Amino acid sequence: MADKFEHRKHTATLHAHLPDGLPAVGVSIEARQKTHRFMFGCGGFEALNLWEGKNAVPADSKDRAFIEDRLEKAFAINNYATLPFYLGAYEPEEGQTDEDRMRLAAQWYSDRGVRMKGHPLCWHTACADWLMKYSDEEIIQRISGRIKREVKAFKGSIDIWDVINEVVIMPIFDKYDNALTRACKKLGRVGLVKEAFASAKEANPCALLILNDFNVSSSYEDLIDACLQAGVPIDAIGIQSHQHQGYWGEEKILEVLDRFSRFGLPIHFTENTIISGELMPAFIDDLNDWQTALWPSTPEGEERQARELSKMYEILFAHPLVQAITFWDSADGGWLNAPSGLLRADNSLKPAYIALNEKINGQWRTNERLAADAAGKIRFRGFLGDYEAKAENGLSGAFSLDKREEIELFLS
Numbered sequence: 001m002a003d004k005f006e007h008r009k010h011t012a013t014l015h016a017h018l019p020d021g022l023p024a025v026g027v028s029i030e031a032r033q034k035t036h037r038f039m040f041g042c043g044g045f046e047a048l049n050l051w052e053g054k055n056a057v058p059a060d061s062k063d064r065a066f067i068e069d070r071l072e073k074a075f076a077i078n079n080y081a082t083l084p085f086y087l088g089a090y091e092p093e094e095g096q097t098d099e100d101r102m103r104l105a106a107q108w109y110s111d112r113g114v115r116m117k118g119h120p121l122c123w124h125t126a127c128a129d130w131l132m133k134y135s136d137e138e139i140i141q142r143i144s145g146r147i148k149r150e151v152k153a154f155k156g157s158i159d160i161w162d163v164i165n166e167v168v169i170m171p172i173f174d175k176y177d178n179a180l181t182r183a184c185k186k187l188g189r190v191g192l193v194k195e196a197f198a199s200a201k202e203a204n205p206c207a208l209l210i211l212n213d214f215n216v217s218s219s220y221e222d223l224i225d226a227c228l229q230a231g232v233p234i235d236a237i238g239i240q241s242h243q244h245q246g247y248w249g250e251e252k253i254l255e256v257l258d259r260f261s262r263f264g265l266p267i268h269f270t271e272n273t274i275i276s277g278e279l280m281p282a283f284i285d286d287l288n289d290w291q292t293a294l295w296p297s298t299p300e301g302e303e304r305q306a307r308e309l310s311k312m313y314e315i316l317f318a319h320p321l322v323q324a325i326t327f328w329d330s331a332d333g334g335w336l337n338a339p340s341g342l343l344r345a346d347n348s349l350k351p352a353y354i355a356l357n358e359k360i361n362g363q364w365r366t367n368e369r370l371a372a373d374a375a376g377k378i379r380f381r382g383f384l385g386d387y388e389a390k391a392e393n394g395l396s397g398a399f400s401l402d403k404r405e406e407i408e409l410f411l412s
Helices: 045-050 062-077 099-110 131-133 136-153 179-187 189-203 218-229 252-261 301-319 349-364
Strands: 009-017 028-036 039-043 080-084 115-119 160-163 208-213 238-241 267-274 320-325 329-330 341-343 365-373 375-382 387-391 394-402 404-412
Touching: 009 320, 009 394, 028 375, 039 062, 039 329, 045 080, 045 099, 062 099, 062 329, 062 349, 080 320, 099 115, 099 387, 131 136, 136 179, 179 189, 189 208, 208 218, 208 267, 218 252, 238 252, 238 365, 252 267, 252 301, 267 301, 267 387, 301 320, 301 349, 341 349, 349 387, 365 375, 375 387, 375 394, 394 404
Parallel strands: 009 404, 039 080, 039 320, 080 115, 115 160, 160 208, 208 238, 238 267, 267 320, 329 341
Antiparallel strands: 009 375, 028 365, 028 387, 387 394
């Protein structure tokens, strides 16, 4: 039976070298995968709480130890973190940003080899109230300036961005007045998307820029189509799947993938939740309207969450256009106080965590013992990602398995 994950692998020839530069003839090497090229993600907001401005929370603080324990567990199975750039929180007063803490949080992830995404640069919800005092033209100017400022400031650290969020609903959003809905009405959906992407591209031409939405209807397809026709440099399509009212199921996931695959662009499942407690009532239209002080995880719900999440990841990892999956909450009690984490509120592991760990760090990871031939060459096939190599003679090295056919491996 064909391996449905074969497209996540590659075969290459390793040229193993000894410290003196000579071929590592006949040397036995154990190649162990350290991380995936595929981006398995998790919300990384809590890293901000390790700092108070430029000052770290004391190392002996129980709060710091608890946060670090949660993050270390979450990113033992994930290699990709989403950091929050909601304008209302990032710049609550005009000109006073949270850049210092964000840089320190980004460094925490960088030190651990975790890639990062900024989310979002432009969104009508969680927008800044101070923008409202400006005219429509001035709002657009300041939004553009904000995008350029953040993308340029974090270039080299954060090079993946959800540029603009939930545009389908943006111009008709009527729960409260906000600057982004005004801007979207002024420029139109495509006009605002084009302005936002142009600003991000100018600030960092090499950044990966994502259009993100929870609306997976034909309206989102139409928006993407119109934006591409207008020359918007969309690098990836972002799809949210907050499943507080129940698991989408294989049929819907495949149907959504089929429709959005027609654009030929990479697909990122950017915000995903499957809960482990009582489901949110089906009559709720806007998930934000369901507010409850107590929403417990249950043993039955945890087993259900593990089964459903495991199946969802299998479907997405098997699809050739999917490049990233982000599970939104590292622990229960996050967004909407839902039991939607991989960890319980006390940081203990849930069955969903164990199930994903078995796949990401087990079934979908390559660890093999190899032997170099008479020329020091090793034919190797494995999942794309970064590897460490340990030779029987005590030497070691590292290599990245990407799409190259020939890879140099230097042992020292």
